[in-house]
Amino acid sequence: MELILAVAIGVLTTCGVWLLLRPRTFQVIVGLSLLSYAVNLFIFGMGRLRIDAAPVVEGGVIDPANYTDPVPQALVLTAIVIGFAMTALFLVVLLAARGFTGTDHVDGRER
DSSP, X not given: OHXXXXXXXXXXHHHHHHHHTSSBHHHHHHHHHHHHHHXXXXXXXXXXXXXXXXXXXXXXXXXXXXXXXXXXXXXXXXXXXXXXXXXXXXXXXXXXXXXXXXXXXXXXXXX
């Protein structure tokens, strides 16, 4: 499971960085989204990958090895919502910039 998660994070990071270096703004936005998904998976993986473990600590004797850390789950959920809002904002700015300049290149001119 850890190997699959590490490969997924690596592929998302690689594709995100490659798209960030592209000349068109839509590709840059998709690259930022892929990079944020990679970071979300990384944060989620830092909370220990456990199957069938309770995310909340109940009363009695507390052994942290039996529970999943709920903080990374909450952070990733918040990051997903913020990332969706930022992507929507970037798309609106992209459309406005394309309307003003007539091109969708990052530097504003055709090559």
